[in-house]
Amino acid sequence: MTAPVSRIIKIGGFEEVKAVFIGGDYPVVIQTMWKDRLSFANLENEAGEALARRINGLAAMGCGLLRFAVPAMADAEILGELASRVSMPLCADIHFDYKIALRCLDFPVAKLRINPGNIGRRNRVAAVVSKAAAKGVPIRIGVNAGSLPAPLREAVDNRSLDRAEALVKAALDELAVFDELGFTNTAVSMKASGIADTIKANRLFAERSSVPLHIGVTEAGPLVSGTVRNTAALLPLLAEGIGDTIRVSLSDSPENEVIAGREILNAEELGKHGAVIVSCPRCGRNGFDTIAFTERWKTRLYGLDKDCVIAIMGCAVNGPGEARHADLGITGAGNSLMIFRHGKVIRTLPVKSDAEADKAFEEELNKL
Numbered sequence: 001m002t003a004p005v006s007r008i009i010k011i012g013g014f015e016e017v018k019a020v021f022i023g024g025d026y027p028v029v030i031q032t033m034w035k036d037r038l039s040f041a042n043l044e045n046e047a048g049e050a051l052a053r054r055i056n057g058l059a060a061m062g063c064g065l066l067r068f069a070v071p072a073m074a075d076a077e078i079l080g081e082l083a084s085r086v087s088m089p090l091c092a093d094i095h096f097d098y099k100i101a102l103r104c105l106d107f108p109v110a111k112l113r114i115n116p117g118n119i120g121r122r123n124r125v126a127a128v129v130s131k132a133a134a135k136g137v138p139i140r141i142g143v144n145a146g147s148l149p150a151p152l153r154e155a156v157d158n159r160s161l162d163r164a165e166a167l168v169k170a171a172l173d174e175l176a177v178f179d180e181l182g183f184t185n186t187a188v189s190m191k192a193s194g195i196a197d198t199i200k201a202n203r204l205f206a207e208r209s210s211v212p213l214h215i216g217v218t219e220a221g222p223l224v225s226g227t228v229r230n231t232a233a234l235l236p237l238l239a240e241g242i243g244d245t246i247r248v249s250l251s252d253s254p255e256n257e258v259i260a261g262r263e264i265l266n267a268e269e270l271g272k273h274g275a276v277i278v279s280c281p282r283c284g285r286n287g288f289d290t291i292a293f294t295e296r297w298k299t300r301l302y303g304l305d306k307d308c309v310i311a312i313m314g315c316a317v318n319g320p321g322e323a324r325h326a327d328l329g330i331t332g333a334g335n336s337l338m339i340f341r342h343g344k345v346i347r348t349l350p351v352k353s354d355a356e357a358d359k360a361f362e363e364e365l366n367k368l
């Protein structure tokens with residue numbers, strides 16, 4: 001079977017916003033979603049600088065698109081202001097009120113996501129589509145199993161329609177409305193919390209349409225279970241060439257969603273490489289808390305703009321030897337720390353605190 005080829009859409013590329021392409025032969029884009037509601041106070045002074053730093057950090061880790069819920073008109077004003085301050089393309093996620101979508105389009109917001117299950121009548125969609133077309137802003141039609149349009153929901157409830165088929169029908173019905181309005185700058189997602197439904201819906205859609213697909217399992221759970229469920233659903237789809245952008249939805253931080261997305265793409269050899277972290281699970285022999293160190297350093301390491309292997313090992317007995325291939329490694333050794341390259345110890349130092357370990361590691365990391 002030949003892999004489906006989706007059409008290409010451009011996100012951003014205006015004012016200071018970076019251009020990101022999805023579809024065609026472009027690399028699969030990782031995206032995530034901001035977890036908190038912002039206020040104008042989040043944009044002021046040091047808070048605003050910290051927010052911009054965190055968003056830039058997500059970009060360095062490989063996130064290409066960042067979505068924000070926009071539940072009320074005031075949130076559109078805040079997102080609009082933020083969109084003019086960062087180069088990361090920002091996507092406004094809008095349910096129910098089409099006027100919020102219209103307001104977002106007054107700012108350099110790079111993409112809209114609307115839910116056909118609740119955005120309302122055709123004239124409202126037409127108003128949003130017309131303004132988005134004028135500004136060159138793509139729209140994702142985001143269908144969720146939990147908020148299907150009423151007739152489809154009833155058909156699923158009375159078992160006259162399979163849930164995956166209902167997701168596809170909801171997406172195609174809405175796309176037909178967009179097509180009639182002459183708007184083709186669209187992407188589609190069909191999200192369910194079940195792995196089988198997610199795979200089936202996306203396979204069916206890819207057979208019937210070339211509109212680019214945003215894929216992921218929704219409400220997938222906390223870090224471990226959510227990562228496993230997304231991996232189980234996304235790997236078979238990506239292996240078949242289905243999926244132009246992914247979001248690993250987790251009850252966890254955006255950073256961990258991006259890391260999970262990156263590892264899934266790397267497993268399919270589709271992602272940018274950057275740093276690969278090799279870290280030991282820690283055991284009773286450890287002289288160094290690899291779990292805490294990895295947690296402290298993972299954002300920085302995944303943000304490195306360099307292909308490298310970083311090892312974080314618990315003890316000197318096995319650490320350097322087991323991680324011979326590492327470009328840089330750190331391991332505990334009794335009350336000391338060893339830093340090594342390619343299995344050879346290059347530095348040994350007594351360490352009494354996390355701060356000392358971090359400082360020594362940072363000095364060597366900066367030399368990489």
Ligand code: SF4
Pocket residue numbers: 280281282283284285286287313314315316317318319
């Ligand atoms: S490197 Fe040492 S501490 Fe880590 S799992 Fe192996 S033996 Fe245990």
